[in-house]
Amino acid sequence: MRDAALSRTRVVFRHPLTIRVAHWINVVAMTVLLLSGLQIFNAHPELDLGSTSSFGAHPILAIGATGDPRDRGYVQAFGRRLYTTGVLGLSRVDGQPTERAFPAWITLPAEQDLATGRRWHFLFAWIFVANGLVYLAIGLLSGRLRRRLIPTGAELRGIGVSLREHLTLRFPKGEEATRYNVIQKLAYLIVVLALLPLQILAGLAMSPGFDAVAPWLPEAFGGRQSARSVHFVIAMLLVLFVFVHLAMVLLTGPINQMRGMITGWFAIRTQKEA
């Protein structure tokens, strides 16, 4: 522990306006895409591999209800069944136990309404793509993406140290806190350059119109239903990323982090000069 008397706080400019605006547009777009996506999933709560659906014969994932009357909700993955009554498969709608994959409190709109869910999803998909393209263009043209996100060889070799820091929840507070550490860089790179583009492609692979333009696209995923499964799995990985991201914000000073992403200014602790 550093002696508090020997350190003082300095405020540095960390996030430029374009990045901050892109970040918050992204928060709204990804939230709407997730909740409307769960609404769309509910219309056919099964995932398959290949071009066509198995209709319950051998789905890799299915969420439904069982019993007579149907009173038990379940999630079935790779043949194993987990009962999830009250949340997944069977949940209350206006007080009545109702068969639906994801519950009303996490879908957009809340009631079962595929048509409106699709409209939300596709409108915010456009907003998400436009925002992402602006972010990437600025990041590439300014060289910021390379400077801030590509780890150096030395950083990659130091990944063990960074991993230990994360696992023991000890994070840098000084000058080091203004730069992303190697695990942060890799996580952001994987999300920005792999998961999000792949997510857009998997979404497009489900479009019969786009598939006529690019018949190779659904085939690259192993068929339209495989693309649908990939789209769902990536959505869940993005949810996991957001949970870890939020946990890190909470653990490293949420007020300071929020101020950094809202105003751009971020406080660091520096050694008092003698």
Added chain:
Amino acid sequence: MKRKAFDRRRFLLGGLGLGGALALGGCGRLASSRTGQTALQAGDDATKFVQRLLLTPQTLAHEFPASAISASFYANGSTDPDDDAYKALAANGFADYRLKIGGLVATPFEISLDQLRALPARTQITRHDCVEGWSAIGQWTGVPLRALLERAGLKPQARYVVCRCFDTMDSDDPDSAPPHYYESIDLVDAYHPQTLLAYAMNGAPLGVPHGAPLRLRVERQLGYKMAKYLKAIEVVDSFANIDGGKGGYWEDNGYDWYAGI
């Protein structure tokens, strides 16, 4: 100092949570307002605009080998129309069935199933994508819609082809008669080489669950565009005055008219 920061943090997080809950609750109301509807429509318009830029009138949907045909093909929506005229036709094996082609055409006509089967046919094995998310692959044989439209001769005002169907659907209004299923496509899709009036599926006459005696195939769009149980083909300049005015039964119930995604 520490205590103050903690309170501020709680306040901020509480505020974020409350804001989020309000935003979600508000989304439903926003979506049903007129402005909300216009905004949500913008996404569909953008999708149609971009897909029409990318798709030429001749771009074909992928056709699969015979080995890819689904062993069982789910029949969705109406599977046995509750309509007296339809039941009478079905009881006689559709021998008395006549498809009517009319509206904004130079020479309206009627055509029987045998006459349709005698016309040059196209067979295609394609993937059927339902708006719900599932897919199945089937083989379809039928007459390209283009051939019938050319025979009838379109008037200059013609813009859309409306399919009138035998099957009736649920209505929000219990006092009015249940609406008949209908659909519409524009001339780009109507003249597309894969747009068929299909009378056979997987090498056998089209079964009742799949739309006997005749259904539409529009391979670059979703399943609800591919009307089953065709009664008549009507060429129009606008569908604003047909039923709900949105161009189809599902469109009248909130679904996009352009179903390429």
